Amino acid sequence: MTQTSCGFAAIVGAPNAGKSTLLNRLTGAKLSIVSPKAQTTRFRVLGVLMRGLAQILLVDTPGIFSPKRKLDRAMVKAAWTGAEDADLALLIVDSRAGATADVRAIAGQLADRKRRVWLVLNKIDLIERQDLLPLTAAMNNELPAEQTFMVSAANGDGLDRLLDALAKAMPPGPHLYPEDDLTDLPDRLLAAEIVREQIFMQTHEEIPYGATVETENWTERPDGSVRIEATVYVARAGHKAIMIGDGGSRIKQIGAVSRRELTRLLERPVHLFLNVKERAGWDEEGARLRAIGLEPD
Ligand SMILES: Nc1nc2c(ncn2[C@@H]2O[C@H](COP(=O)(O)OP(=O)(O)OP(=O)(O)O)[C@@H](O)[C@H]2O)c(=O)[nH]1
Numbered sequence: 001m002t003q004t005s006c007g008f009a010a011i012v013g014a015p016n017a018g019k020s021t022l023l024n025r026l027t028g029a030k031l032s033i034v035s036p037k038a039q040t041t042r043f044r045v046l047g048v049l050m051r052g053l054a055q056i057l058l059v060d061t062p063g064i065f066s067p068k069r070k071l072d073r074a075m076v077k078a079a080w081t082g083a084e085d086a087d088l089a090l091l092i093v094d095s096r097a098g099a100t101a102d103v104r105a106i107a108g109q110l111a112d113r114k115r116r117v118w119l120v121l122n123k124i125d126l127i128e129r130q131d132l133l134p135l136t137a138a139m140n141n142e143l144p145a146e147q148t149f150m151v152s153a154a155n156g157d158g159l160d161r162l163l164d165a166l167a168k169a170m171p172p173g174p175h176l177y178p179e180d181d182l183t184d185l186p187d188r189l190l191a192a193e194i195v196r197e198q199i200f201m202q203t204h205e206e207i208p209y210g211a212t213v214e215t216e217n218w219t220e221r222p223d224g225s226v227r228i229e230a231t232v233y234v235a236r237a238g239h240k241a242i243m244i245g246d247g248g249s250r251i252k253q254i255g256a257v258s259r260r261e262l263t264r265l266l267e268r269p270v271h272l273f274l275n276v277k278e279r280a281g282w283d284e285e286g287a288r289l290r291a292i293g294l295e296p297d
């Protein structure tokens with residue numbers, strides 16, 4: 001008799017390694033936001049993946065770094081909880097950045113925690129093949145990885161092999177999610193994340209790190225469209241002016257691109273209203289962190 005299998009694989013690593021890109025590419029869906037800036041992801045994002053009879057539950061996590069603010073501590077805690085709760089941790093390494101001190105430290109901690117770890121060297125499209133061997137050796141010095149994969153989450157290289165291996169590694173058992181589910185991310189949170197992605201793309205320096213987005217109102221309209229109201233909280237008065245831009249140009253542009261993206265993802269017309277509010281210290285405020293699914297300390 002054929003048997004189903006199901007398990008969790010957590011995608012962990014330093015900020016900017018390509019974890020969210022990998023989740024999106026493997027699931028073929030936009031579940032987790034991506035930007036060229038570090039510390040884009042703030043909470044765990046689940047992707048449900050079917051491969052034959054195997055259900056692979058992939059968990060994207062925030063990058064692991066030295067946390068300072070309550071927000072940062074909750075992000076890093078969410079990453080480690082993701083790794084702890086999983087059957088397997090995929091340690092994603094940016095091949096171009098190499099075996100940095102930060103990556104070595106994460107590897108050391110995974111080894112100490114005695115997690116099953118697979119090493120995934122990402123962004124191989126950016127480096128010479130001959131540089132991969134020394135990197136593999138350096139990383140395997142830090143932790144005993146069961147397997148090593150060399151991939152490009154951006155162009156898909158090497159991902160078939162990774163998927164086959166993941167499917168094989170899932171423990172026998174019933175599927176935990178319906179087969180056509182893609183994620184457990186609520187639409188309200190997805191909408192807030194899409195806006196936050198545009199903030200990461202369109203603002204710079206400390207602005208994106210000092211901002212959070214919450215969906216305040218969600219109204220399905222009789223004509224099949226949806227009206228979404230979201231608040232962008234910024235940490236300082238100066239940030240508010242930059243977020244809004246000259247004559248409202250910046251927030252308009254953030255709204256325009258977000259609306260287009262949400263129309264595509266939700267497959268219906270979207271009316272998006274963004275309101276920017278100054279809220280000093282939101283990043284130390286339990287309620288703001290819980291609003292995005294984090295567990296503050
Ligand atoms: N060239 C190339 N770029 C990649 C690849 N994977 C990811 N990127 C880029 O790397 C940047 C960071 O990608 P993310 O997926 O946001 O990285 P992350 O690890 O989720 O980052 P945090 O959420 O901040 O921890 C983005 O600009 C991606 O487009 C890859 O395989 N090749």
Ligand SMILES: [Mg+2]
Binds near residue numbers: 019021033061
């Ligand atoms: Mg990410």
